Structures are given as C-alpha cells and as structure tokens.
Amino acid sequence: MRTQLLSPPVMAVCGLAIGAIARMLDIYTQNLGEIFSQMAMWILLGALISVYSPSPKRAAVNVLLFCLGMLATYYAAAAITHGVYSRSYIVGWTVFALCTPVMAALVWYTKEPGWLGRAVAAGVVAVSALSSLVLFDGFRIYDALIDGALIYLLFFRKIRSGAAI
Numbered sequence: 001m002r003t004q005l006l007s008p009p010v011m012a013v014c015g016l017a018i019g020a021i022a023r024m025l026d027i028y029t030q031n032l033g034e035i036f037s038q039m040a041m042w043i044l045l046g047a048l049i050s051v052y053s054p055s056p057k058r059a060a061v062n063v064l065l066f067c068l069g070m071l072a073t074y075y076a077a078a079a080i081t082h083g084v085y086s087r088s089y090i091v092g093w094t095v096f097a098l099c100t101p102v103m104a105a106l107v108w109y110t111k112e113p114g115w116l117g118r119a120v121a122a123g124v125v126a127v128s129a130l131s132s133l134v135l136f137d138g139f140r141i142y143d144a145l146i147d148g149a150l151i152y153l154l155f156f157r158k159i160r161s162g163a164a165i
Helices: 008-028 031-035 037-052 056-080 087-111 114-134 141-156
Strands: none
Touching: 008 031, 008 056, 031 141, 037 087, 037 114, 037 141, 056 087, 056 114, 087 114, 114 141
C-alpha cells in the first residue's frame, strides 16, 4: 500500500493539494501560514517522502513532482487571490524545487547503516536549522519542533527495506 501511496502521480496530486492549502493558510491564518512558508517544513515533508520511497530514484521523482505541484498551485492561487510576490522569490523556490531530486536521493540513503547515512542526515538537519536562521529571520519554537521531528525521522526511526521497524 505504501508503494501505491508513494507513486509519482499520487505525489503530484498531493503537491497540488498542499500548494493550494498552503496559500489558503497564508491568507486566513497567521501562524500556520508562517509555518508552511518556512523551508524547514518543506525539508521535513521531502525527507518523509524520501525515506519511505522504495528506491533513491523513486524518492527523487516523488519529491520533484510533489514540490513542482505544490509550487504550481501555490502561485496559481496567489495570482487568483492577487497575492504579491517578487519574481526573485518565485525563481528561488523553483530553483530549490529543481534541486530536490538530488537531495531526495541522498536523503533516501540516510536509512542505510554507516557513516555516510549519518553524515547526510546531519547535513539535512543543519540545512534545515540554518535556513531558519539565515533565510527566515531566526529560529522559532516551531522550527525546533520541525527539526526535532526531522532528527527523529533521520536518526532514530529505523526504516529498512521499505518497512518501518
């Protein structure tokens, strides 16, 4: 069942839905809109998709389709609702989305034993924390919760051969 849920078409649809939801959260809520605008949340979602995907190649495709779907509906909804975004903001998130296949494939290997998986996991957590500090005006309580979930997922949850242990 996990293979069916983590199929590329389902990931694209999930991305499309979450993009619209994220835009609505920006409009109608302050805190949830802020949380879903942070890179740390998208790193966590991408890591979840990656580690539960059946292969590194599938992780790359799943995360790319999820991110592109999310961006498509987010910015379409922003245009419909007359949201104001600079071109550099859109380009930045698009470049990030286009880099996700490589990152997703690397994150898939964090579930493998050994120093390489741990080094990649540490790098993912570091990038998540640093993105909050450098790009989004500092580290907040929800950043600590998101990074805590990321640490649990990448370091403590045992995932082998496509099944959680």
